[in-house]
Amino acid sequence: MTLSKSIISLAIASALFNVSAFANELSSNDTDDMEVITVSSDFRQQNLQSTPSSLSVLTADDIKLRNAQHLEELIAISPNVNYASGSQRARYFQIRGIGERSQFKEPINPSVGMIIDDVDFTGIGSIATLFDVSQAEVFRGPQGTRFGANALAGMINIQTNVPTEEFEGAIKLDLGNYNTAGLGVALSGPATEKINYRFAMNKLVSDGYMENIFLNTEDTNNRDELNIRGKLSIAATNDLTIDLTGFYFDFNNGYDAFSLDNNRTTYSDEPGFDEQETTALAAKFTYDGFDNFTFVSILTAADSDLGYGYDEDWAYVGISDPDVIENPDYAYWEYTSTDHYYREKSSQSLEFRALSKAGSELFNGSTSWVAGLYYKSDEEDLLRQYTYADSDFSSNNQSDSFALYGQFDTQLNTKLTLTTGLRLENRAADYQNSDLFTDDTSDTMVGGKVVLAYQASNDSLWYGSINRGYKAGGHNTDGSLSEEFRSFDPEYLVNYEIGYKVSLLNDDAYLRTAMFYMDRTDMQVKSSQTIVREDGSTEFIEFLGNAATGNNYGLELDAAWQINELIDIYGSLGLLETEFNDFTDSQGQSLSGEAQSHAPSYQFNLGFNYRPSDAWLVNISVDGKDEFYFSDTRYYDGERISKADLTSESIVLLNASISYLAEAWQLKLWGRNLTDEDYANRGFYFPNDPRDGYTPKQYTQLSEPLVFGVTFDYQF
DSSP states (O other): OOGGGOHHHHHHHHHHHHHHHHHHHSOOOSOOOOOOOEEOSSSSOEEGGGOOSOEEEEEHHHHHHHTOSBGGGTGGGSTTEEEEOSSSSOOEEEETTBOOOOOSSSOOOOSEEEEETTEEOTTOGGGOBOTTEEEEEEEESOOTTTTGGGOSSEEEEEEEOOOOSSOEEEEEEEEETTTEEEEEEEEEEESSSSEEEEEEEEEEEEOOSOEETTTTBSOTTOEEEEEEEEEEEEEOSSSEEEEEEEEEEEEEEEEOOBOTTSSSEEOOSSOEEEEEEEEEEEEEEEEOOSSSEEEEEEEEEEEEEEEEEEETTOSOTTTTOTTTOSOGGGTTOOOOOEEEEEEEEEEEEEEEEEEEOTTOOHHHHTEEEEEEEEEEEEEEEEEEEETTSSSOEEEEEEEEEEEEEEEEEEEOSSSEEEEEEEEEEEEEEEEEETTSOEEEEEEEEEEEEEEEEEEEETTEEEEEEEEEEEEOOEEOOOTTSOGGGSEEOOEEEEEEEEEEEEEETTTTEEEEEEEEEEEEEEEEEEEEEEEEOTTSOEEEEEEEEEEEEEEEEEEEEEEEEEOSSSEEEEEEEEEEEEEEESOBOTTSOBOTTOOOTTOOSEEEEEEEEEEEETTEEEEEEEEEEOOOBSSSOOEETTEEOOGGGTBOOOEEEEEEEEEEEOSSEEEEEEEESTTOOOOEEEEEEEOOOGGGTSOOEEEEEEOOOSEEEEEEEEEO
């Protein structure tokens, strides 16, 4: 669906723009101002309305309204952000149509990064739980200066609540359908005169949303998730503060999500798993003792054991027996297979940053500055156990990244600010596997930004920006490839953006808009090579290569209006067009001019809060999303596949909650996807059912159905 044909999207956009236009003409009401949201992921904290960038901040209130346990249950309110599962929880996110969708044997370099309390969890976003989280900041577009190689398309930064100077605590109890139960406990306060602490623990269990007919059980796709976090804030001296954070995640989830019948009933005799145990530490030192700048150093370390596996045939031995199968011609066609991946991932990072103080600006006091040095070391060991492999496959991938960065914020006059940033990064990686294949790469990449912001008034901001992002090259793991195809180069993206932000009605309403155009070069996509053997036969090998360019462009809008003391409304809209240029896929077919994957043409969210009294709060919201391609596959055995077999369906989801609010406790009845829509977040086209003679067709992994429950929150 093209932008010009997105009638629903344009109607919503028109309605939201009209709200902002009429708001300028209306008299102000005696209502509280909209909450001031602070963005803290950039080098300096600033008001969201004054940040010259397209981003969404998902607040603690947003989390509570939906009773969201995980980022995947909340991300829909951020325009032009999608996610891919193929696992128990969403592990990869796509921003403006760009981002990975899965990982198997090959090491990958993600396009969308995820950071939680300064620790980089990019590529393992399944642990993005939301208990005791203050906010999640979703940056759209490349963040080449601030975050570097893991932020080609954007960055998600999650911040949890900080230690408090006064004692406080919270208890959260959840009960829901599918035998869902959760317990969360948070405690915070002073440990000594100079040390404050915070401790948070959350446990969630659920049977999941699938029924295994063969095993006669409903918990083969279950969730069993434990999250423990501790924080210390230490005032070591008058000039030095130390912030320490420790994490422990233990997820023991099942994975039985694909059905031969494309519904919520499976036949697997060997259901899979999606497990993760992670320990991580972060230490942030902030020193204010220098006259001209504040010095910040951040050290992090994380170790993860990940297990992921699935029943490849999605069936049981005997599913094609003559007394079971309808067509006897397909009797005994079945196969049985499992595919298991065990990863050990470790990373360490060290960052030094200097930020100018007031009075120490450059160029006659007009320019504040930031300078930094960054180092990160990653190592990943993989063990793959696959039924049809001659032996277990193992690999080791080690990488080291060094970066230098700097940023100037120049006040050209009272209303005009120019921001320039530059990041120079080198990433060196060594790879080896049990097939006796080795490879090493070294890439030096440059990213940065130029942003011109015009503060037209205290309430309105215009900005224009050019941002350049990148992600590193990598290795192709098949040793039979010729030398020239064993490595691939970095991918680059230049983003051109114009934005407008305005506060209205004495800050009772706001509007944030952005238009963008993204130019992708050296896109890392699957290509192929045909190798002729000595006996004259041929071998067809897929690999990642820099075989395409592309364009992504569109519109993003966020708006809200506190109409009166009883009602406020809010909404968001993302419009997106994507296309490949000069791209020939792994089967030798041209996809030039076609849409990129996981890039719906529109996404929207519209909701309202109604508060009839201080004790009651009613929330109703609607999420919508257009269809999108699941992958870059368009052909099978040289034949064009119908679009319906390659794409998701457009969806509209209804969510609601009713809360009773007392002084120290709240009771909430909530539900998501109230109309129980079936919709997919991952899909493939291939043959896998012996009952129909292995006819190729679309198979999808369904997202959550109607879920509802009751939540009790108690603060003390």
